[in-house]
Amino acid sequence: MLLSAGLVSVTGDWILLTGLAYQVYRLTGSTVASGLAVLAGRAPQLLLGTVAGTLVDRWNRRTTMIVANLLLAAGLTPLLLVRHAGQVWIVYLVLLVETCVEQFFTPAEAALLPRLVVEDELVTANALDGQNRNIARLVGAALGGVAAGLGGLPAVALADLASFLVAAALVALIRTSGALPRTDPEPPLRSWLAGLRLAVxxxxxxxxxxxxxxxxxxxxxxxxxxxxxxxxxxxxxxxxxxxxxxxxxxxxxxxxxxxxxxxxxxxxxxxxxxxxxxxxxxxxxxxxxxxxxxxxxxxxxxxxxxxxxxxxxxxxxxxxxxxxxxxxxxxxxxxxxxxxxxxxxxxxxxxxxxxxxxxxxxxxxxxxxxxxxxxxxxxxxxxxxxxxxxxxxxxxx
Structure with missing residues (x-):
C-alpha cells in the first residue's frame, strides 16, 4: 500500500511539475517567471526541512502521511482560478504551500518504511520505492504535457489532486501503526537541537x-x-x-x-x-x-x-x-x-x-x-x- 501510494502521488507530482512549467511560460512568456516558480518549490525544503522532521518524530507517521496528502489535494484548488498572467502569483503561492506540506510527508514515509519490512528486506523495499519514482517520472511527465495541452492548468491541477486523494486512501489501508511509544514530552526546540547534534x-x-x-x-x-x-x-x-x-x-x-x-x-x-x-x-x-x-x-x-x-x-x-x-x-x-x-x-x-x-x-x-x-x-x-x-x-x- 505504501509503495502504491507513493507511485500514484509522485506520478501526480510530475504531472503538476511538467504542466506548471509549460503553463507558467505560456501565460507569461518570461523565463524569469519560470525561475521564480522553481525557487518557490525549493525554498521550503531548505528552510523547513529540519523543523518538519522534528515534528514528524512527535507525531503518528501514518496519520501524518494521510493528513499531508489531504492538505496537498486541498492546496491545489486555487490553481483552478488561474486564467491570465496577472494571476501567476497564485501559482507561486500554491507551489510554496505544497512544498511546505511535502516536508512533513517525505520524512514520515522514510521513517514508516522500516516498520513494514524486516531489516534484511529493507534495501529491497527502498529500491522498489526508488524504482517507483522513476516510473512516476516517466509516466507523469508525459501525462503532464498531455494534460496541459488539452485542459490547461485546471486539468493539471485536477489530475494531481486526484492522485493525492488516492494516495491518502491507500495509506489509510496500511494496518501497521505509525505511532511512537509515548514518553515524557520534550520541548520542540530541545528536540530540534537534539536532532542537529545527532547530525553532527x-x-x-x-x-x-x-x-x-x-x-x-x-x-x-x-x-x-x-x-x-x-x-x-x-x-x-x-x-x-x-x-x-x-x-x-x-x-x-x-x-x-x-x-x-x-x-x-x-x-x-x-x-x-x-x-x-x-x-x-x-x-x-x-x-x-x-x-x-x-x-x-x-x-x-x-x-x-x-x-x-x-x-x-x-x-x-x-x-x-x-x-x-x-x-x-x-x-x-x-x-x-x-x-x-x-x-x-x-x-x-x-x-x-x-x-x-x-x-x-x-x-x-x-x-x-x-x-x-x-x-x-x-x-x-x-x-x-x-x-x-x-x-x-x-x-x-
Whole structure:
C-alpha cells in the first residue's frame, strides 16, 4: 500500500511539475517567471526541512502521511482560478504551500518504511520505492504535457489532486501503526537541537549528510545546464533533450530491479558507495565524450547506463540511514537530509549559470560526476561495514 501510494502521488507530482512549467511560460512568456516558480518549490525544503522532521518524530507517521496528502489535494484548488498572467502569483503561492506540506510527508514515509519490512528486506523495499519514482517520472511527465495541452492548468491541477486523494486512501489501508511509544514530552526546540547534534556527532549520519551536500550541488548544476549542454555542445534539438531525459528515467527503472535483486546480498554500504563511484564515472564519461565526438546518440546510451548505479545509490543511502538511527529520530534525520539537499541544489543552480558563462558548459556540468566520484569514495572509506542504531535521544510521543 505504501509503495502504491507513493507511485500514484509522485506520478501526480510530475504531472503538476511538467504542466506548471509549460503553463507558467505560456501565460507569461518570461523565463524569469519560470525561475521564480522553481525557487518557490525549493525554498521550503531548505528552510523547513529540519523543523518538519522534528515534528514528524512527535507525531503518528501514518496519520501524518494521510493528513499531508489531504492538505496537498486541498492546496491545489486555487490553481483552478488561474486564467491570465496577472494571476501567476497564485501559482507561486500554491507551489510554496505544497512544498511546505511535502516536508512533513517525505520524512514520515522514510521513517514508516522500516516498520513494514524486516531489516534484511529493507534495501529491497527502498529500491522498489526508488524504482517507483522513476516510473512516476516517466509516466507523469508525459501525462503532464498531455494534460496541459488539452485542459490547461485546471486539468493539471485536477489530475494531481486526484492522485493525492488516492494516495491518502491507500495509506489509510496500511494496518501497521505509525505511532511512537509515548514518553515524557520534550520541548520542540530541545528536540530540534537534539536532532542537529545527532547530525553532527553521529559518524554515519554525518557522512551521509556530507554526501548529499556534495551531490546536491551537482544535481543543481545538471538541472541548470543539461538543456544548454544538449543544445550547444551536442547541437541537439528539444526533441533530443526530451528523449535523453526519458531514457534516464528508464535506466533508473532497470536500476531499481538490480538494486532490489542484489541489495540484500551485497549490503547497503557497498550498494551506496560503489553505486556512487560508478555513477560518478558514468557521468564523467557522459559529459566529457563530446570533446572527442559530439554526437547525440551516445548521450542516450550513457545516461541510461548511469541510471543503474543511480538507483543503487538511493536505495543504499536510505537503508544506511534507516538502520543507523532509532525509530524516534528518523524524522529529524531525513528532514536534515532534505534541508541539506535543498541548500546544495539551490547553490548549484545559482552557481551553474555564473560559472557556465565563465568556464564553459562542459567543465562545469562535469563537476557533477567528479562530486559523485569523490563522495562515493568517502562513503566506502568512512562508513563502517555494519551500521548499528545509535543511542536514542528523548522524543515525545
Amino acid at each position: 556527532r553521529e559518524p554515519t549520519v554525518r557522512v551521509v549528510l556530507i554526501f548529499f551536500a556534495v551531490t546536491a550541488l551537482g544535481e543543481g548544476v545538471m538541472s541548470t545546464l543539461m538543456a544548454p549542454w544538449v543544445s550547444d555542445v551536442l547541437h541537439g534539438t528539444g526533441r533530443a533533450y526530451g528523449l535523453i531525459m526519458a531514457v534516464q528515467a528508464a535506466g533508473g527503472i532497470v536500476g531499481g530491479v538490480v538494486a532490489a535483486t542484489l541489495g540484500h546480498r551485497i549490503g547497503a554500504r557497498l550498494l551506496f558507495g560503489a553505486g556512487a563511484v560508478l555513477f560518478g564515472l558514468g557521468d564523467l564519461a557522459l559529459f566529457l565524450y563530446p570533446l572527442v565526438a559530439p554526437a547525440v546518440w551516445p548521450a542516450g546510451v550513457l545516461i541510461a547506463l548511469v541510471g543503474l548505479p543511480g538507483a543503487c545509490v538511493v536505495a543504499g543511502a536510505l537503508t544506511v540511514l534507516q538502520t543507523a538511527t532509532e525509530d524516534g529520530e528518523r524524522g529529524r534525520v531525513f528532514g536534515a537530509v532534505g534541508a541539506v539537499g535543498g541548500l546544495g541544489a539551490l547553490l548549484g543552480t545559482v552557481g551553474a549559470g555564473t560559472l557556465g558563462a565563465v568556464l564553459g558548459i562542459v567543465p562545469v556540468i562535469a563537476s557533477q560526476g567528479a562530486g559523485y566520484l569523490l563522495a562515493g569514495i568517502l562513503v566506502l572509506a568512512a562508513l563502517p561495514r555494519r551500521t548499528e542504531p545509535v543511542r536514542p535521544v528523548t522524543v515525545a510521543g
